[in-house]
Amino acid sequence: MEVLGDFNQGDETKRNAHWRSFTVPNGEGSTEEVEGWLLTPDGEGPHPLLVEMHGGPHSYIMVDPNVHEHWDPLLEAGWAILALNTVGSSSYSEEFGSRLIGRWGELDLPQYLSAIDQLKQEGTVSDEVVCFGHSYGGFLAAWALGEPGPWKAGIVSAGVINQISHEGTSDSGYYVGSYAMGREPSEGWELHTRLSPLSRASRITVPTLILQGSDDHRCPVGQGEELHAALVRAGKARSRLIVYPGGSHHVSSTGKPSQRKDYYERLIAWTASMG
Known part of the structure; x- marks a missing residue:
């Protein structure tokens, strides 16, 4: 676990940001290095931790105030933040990015869990x-x-919850879904079902906040509604679904100011109180 670099923005933000490298499982019985940001508040650890998972999956973590307005308030409240470029992220290699095809969640989640364990062991x-x-x-x-x-709680924002319904309703689903799964729907839905969080929603036992724009065409509102309904039916986790009228897929960054304010206030409060 090497500290590759750091930038600190002064005491007024309570931000200490470090570019970190972690040795994690590669899903093939060996290990590899992944990188990302670790932000810590002032003072000695251990600190409570928010794990930020980027989109795409072929995207990467950026330090962007437009989509990270919750970072500084959480740092002020004593929280650490981990934001990794796990397998599937872009800007590393074609092989690194494409290895997640047909393996959503199965390869990248263990890398997050390994990094969290390492941070716990070092007392951070x-x-x-x-x-x-x-x-x-x-x-x-x-x-x-x-x-x-x-996990003590979770926040799901405009997620892909049901690969099958997403394939048929998203403005990108008819081509992105098949690419991401590595097969056409006509070749069978077994993989789409297995790689849908909906299929394991009954296992969720911690408070879950779902944030969704009503006019999201990329990950339509039905995705969040399906997750919320499954959690309510299972009865094992407290679930709250917030739908922003007229909100697009980017309601948190380009939506109405009142909606953006509400979005981040809910995200911060849910995290700080752990649901």
Whole structure:
């Protein structure tokens, strides 16, 4: 675990940001290095941790105030933040990015879990861990909550929840879905079902906040509604679904100011209180 670099923006933000490298499982019985940002508040650890999962999945973590307005308030409140470029992220190699095809959640979640364990062992973070993600990150957050892990709560923002319904309703589903799954729907839905957080929603037991724009064409509102309905039926986790009228897939960054304010206030409050 090497500290590759850092930037600090002064005491007024309580931000200490470090570019970190972690040795994690590669899903093939060996290990590899992944990189990302670790932000910590002032003071000694261990700190509670928010794990931020990026979109795409062929995207990468950026330090962008437009989509990370929750970072500084959480740092001020004593939280650490981990944002990784796990397998599937772009800008590393074609092989690294494409290896996640047909393996959503199965390859990248273990890398997050390994990094969290390493941070716990070094005394940086505590057992209070919350996951948050938007778009593909929303998929991965929902997937993670249905798997054994350290989660005390989760926030799912505009995620892919049901690969089958997403394939037929998303403005990108008719081609992105088949590419992401590595097969056409006509070749069978077994993989689409297995790689849907909806299929494991009954395993979720921690408080789950679902944030969704009503006019999201990329990950339509039905995705969030399906997850919320499944959680309510299962009765094992407190679930709250917030739908922003007229909100697009980017309601948190380009939506109405009142909706953006509400979005981040809910995200921060849900994290800080762990649901």
